[in-house]
Amino acid sequence: xxxxxxxxxxxxxxTGLPNRKILMWAFIGSECMLFGSxxxxxxxxxxxxxxGPYPADLLNIPFITVTTxxxxxxxxxxxxxxxxxxxGDMKWGKIWLFMTALLGMVFLGGQVYEFSHFVHExxxxxxxxxxxxxxxxxxxxxxxxxxxxxxxxxLVFMAQxxxxxxxxxxxxxxAGLYWHFVDVVWxxxxxxxxxxx
Amino acid sequence: xxxxxxxxxxxxxxxxxxxxxxxxxxxxxxxxxxVFYLDALKPVLVPILLALSAAKFxxxxxxxxxxxxxxxxxxxxxxxxxxxxxxxMMAMFLLYGVFxx
Numbered sequence: 001x002x003x004x005x006x007x008x009x010x011x012x013x014x015t016g017l018p019n020r021k022i023l024m025w026a027f028i029g030s031e032c033m034l035f036g037s038x039x040x041x042x043x044x045x046x047x048x049x050x051x052g053p054y055p056a057d058l059l060n061i062p063f064i065t066v067t068t069x070x071x072x073x074x075x076x077x078x079x080x081x082x083x084x085x086x087x088g089d090m091k092w093g094k095i096w097l098f099m100t101a102l103l104g105m106v107f108l109g110g111q112v113y114e115f116s117h118f119v120h121e122x123x124x125x126x127x128x129x130x131x132x133x134x135x136x137x138x139x140x141x142x143x144x145x146x147x148x149x150x151x152x153x154x155l156v157f158m159a160q161x162x163x164x165x166x167x168x169x170x171x172x173x174x175a176g177l178y179w180h181f182v183d184v185v186w187x188x189x190x191x192x193x194x195x196x197x
Numbered sequence: 198x199x200x201x202x203x204x205x206x207x208x209x210x211x212x213x214x215x216x217x218x219x220x221x222x223x224x225x226x227x228x229x230x231x232v233f234y235l236d237a238l239k240p241v242l243v244p245i246l247l248a249l250s251a252a253k254f255x256x257x258x259x260x261x262x263x264x265x266x267x268x269x270x271x272x273x274x275x276x277x278x279x280x281x282x283x284x285x286m287m288a289m290f291l292l293y294g295v296f297x298x
Contacts, residue, residue, distance in 0.1 A: 017268055025271045029278035036282030043286075044293045065230050069223060076219035079261050083212055180262045184254055190226075191250040195233045196243060 024174045028181045035185050038140055039192060042133040049128035053121055055197050060114070067110035068190045071145075074103035075183045078176045088166035094159040097172070100179065101152035104145055111142045134193065141189060144182050151175050209263055218260045225253050243296060 013019050046055075081096030115135070123131045155175055158164040164171065210218075229249050232238050238245060259265035264272055290296060 015268075015270055017270060022270065022274065025274040029274050032275070032279045032282045036286050040286055040289045043290060043295045046295065061230065061233065065226065069226060072222050072226065073219060075222075075257060075261050076215060079215045080212060083209070083215070086209075177262055180257055183261075184257050187250055187253045187257065191229065191246050195229060195246050 018170055020170065020174055021177070024177050028177065031181060031185075035137075035140070035188075038133075038137045039188070042137045043192065045129040045133045049130045051128050053118075053123050053127070053130075055130055055134075055193075058118055058121055058123060059194055059197060060117075061194055063110070064114070064190065064194050067107050068186065070103050070110070071107045071183050071186050074100050074107070075180050077103060078179045082169065082172050082176050085164070085166060085172045086169045090159055090165065093164075093172070094156055097152055097156050097159065101149050101156065104149040104152065104179075108142060108145055108149065111138065111145075115139075137189065138193070141182070141185055144185070148175075148179050148182050151178065209266060210260055214260065218256055222253055222256060225249050 013022060015022070077096050077100040081093050081100060084090070084093035084096055115138075118131075118134075123134075125132050125135050152175060155164060155172060229246060232242065232245055232249070258275070264275065
């Protein structure tokens with residue numbers, strides 16, 4: 001058996017599907033449970049804070065709508081990056097990957113601004129039930145975005161060094177699955193935290 | 198043993214489809230925020246917002262994550278835990294009266 005055959009067998013399971021992609025979907029499934037539990041905590045504690053500041057005093061809907069739109073558009077950049085890499089157009093693949101990471105950083109910047117504003121207004125993890133559950137939920141999501149940005153920048157770096165080619169488009173696809181999941185989680189959080197105040 | 202071609206992955210959508218989906222996502226987000234500010238819709242705000250959010254969720258998962266086009270095994274790996282998570286959430290929301298007046 002040649003090394004190529006051995007590598008191909010290693011990369012694909014008995015189902016004929018790539019092992020890494022199966023693993024990523026299983027991981028995303030487990031993440032549904034994680035975020036589900038954090039959402040339960042937030043929703044059960046919603047409206048039960050005994051002292052302020054309360055959500056209606058702090059949440060800035062126009063501002064968060066803009067950052068939500070930014071994250072949605074980063075998902076578009078991500079699929080365009082994958083499409084370019086699959087076509088072998090590494091120049092645009094690199095540009096779209098960088099744009100995705102950049103929009104992710106803009107979203108994170110917005111979250112840092114929001115957190116610092118809330119702390120300035122007197123809301124911390126320990127202030128009330130809203131503070132504890134809000135920072136836990138959105139902070140966990142923000143940490144996932146930060147991991148995604150680092151992952152995307154590492155792909156940009158790999159592409160820059162010529163180590164990311166059309167042959168390993170699956171690497172970009174797997175990073176994309178993670179990034180879109182982070183976006184999907186925010187779609188739910190935007191509605192539950194900000195619009196159902 | 199499952200034959201590889203049984204789970205063959207279909208071609209992914211074109212860039213035009215991706216841009217169209219992104220535009221629809223943007224419009225739905227704008228509608229969500231518009232609905233939020235309309236006092237007349239306050240009594241039905243929760244179901245409307247949840248439906249719009251579910252539509253966005255489905256579009257991103259179906260088109261951007263390619264679940265609509267990829268193997269059913271991926272769908273099972275995602276939808277299975279998602280259904281469990283939603284069921285537990287609904288049970289807890291009912292138990293604690295989250296959406297009750």
